[in-house]
Structures are given as C-alpha cells and as structure tokens.
Amino acid sequence: DADVTQTPRNRITKTGKRIMLECSQTKGHDRMYWYRQDPGLGLRLIYYSFDVKDINKGEISDGYSVSRQAQAKFSLSLESAIPNQTALYFCATSDLTSGSSNEQFFGPGTRLTVL
C-alpha cells in the first residue's frame, strides 16, 4: 500500500462549488504539505503543517483552506472553486526527526478541473 494517499485522484467540478481534497499518510511523519502544479511549471506551496495544532500559509494560500484532523490526515478545501484553480494537487510529508534531510514524500496527486 502507498505511504501517502490522496483522494479523489480526479475531480471535475463547477465554478462556485466547495471541494475537499484529502491526504492520508502511514509514514508517521509530523510534517505535511499541499502543493499545486500547473502545466509546464514547478510546484507551488499552498499550506503546510508541522503538527496537528500547527497550520502555516505557503506562497499561494488565497482561495484555499486546510485542516489537520490528525497526524496522519491533512485536507485541502476550496471554498468556492474557480477555473484558475484547475491544476494537479500534491500532498507531501516529511519527517521532523530526519535531521538535515529535505526529503519530502509525495502522494500520487489529484487532478482537479473547475469548469
């Protein structure tokens, strides 16, 4: 089984709808992240969380919110989806105790299309 899972894998929705993307991990990592990737571009950080009580904005948090329900779960919500939020969304985790490592473990991605 995959260590980092994302649901759904694909979603098509309409402008104005509320959407929730979910991420679960079995790696036991403290840190979790949400990124979006647009075609031909790199990943941009939306939100990140160091533990259950910690939520931080990334570089493009406007229009998004997150919830860290448990150590293993980190959800991303689009309160009112708009077409320019059409993108590939990735969840990632990293281990606080890994010392000097910047290794993040990525999920398979959720392809979101907003019509």
Place this chain on the structure above:
Amino acid sequence: LAKTTQPISMDSYEGQEVNITCSHNNIATNDYITWYQQFPSQGPRFIIQGYKTKVTNEVASLFIPADRKSSTLSLPRVSLSDTAVYYCLVGDNGLTGGGNKLTFGTGTQLKVEL
C-alpha cells in the same frame, strides 16, 4: 529562499553520463541543496541532498564547489527511464524554524534517447 537557475532542457543518449548544473548565487548558510525527479503526472521523488563537497548515492552524485553558489547533479549511464524533469531546490533543513519550505522552479526536462 534562494532562487535557483537551471537549464530548461537537456538531451542525452542511453549509456551516457548527464550533468545538470544549477546556480544558486544567494544560497544562505543554513541552506541545503536538494534534487528531485518528477515523471509526468506523478509526484516528485527525492534523489539526493548535499551541503558541500560531494555526495554520492546509488542513483546519482552531487558536486558542490566550496563557494556553494552552484551545484551539479551527475547521473551515470542514463537510460530511457531517466527521462523526467529534474528540480534543483535550495532551502534550510527545517530545524531553524523555517520548515521544509521547498521552492520548486520549472526544472530541467531531460530527454534520453536510444
């Protein structure tokens, strides 16, 4: 966060060594240099990380000069399956309070042919 610059694309042939250079002139003292690989429609995968000099693992080598303003990812004897986008990232290790806030640029598209 230090900005990185790397070539947009590179072409190679199977069996050749590929070197991708990244420049990061504004690298900070606490920053590490990390490389990721990404295949289409998949999440990035960590390849290697270093702070200075040379680091080698089973997949690649990373060369970092003394001034740390650039780094070179070396892939020995590439194969078709190495065709992917390679990202060079610079960031602290998260222990100084900044978290593992990695900034992905547009990366280098490596194409390996027969």
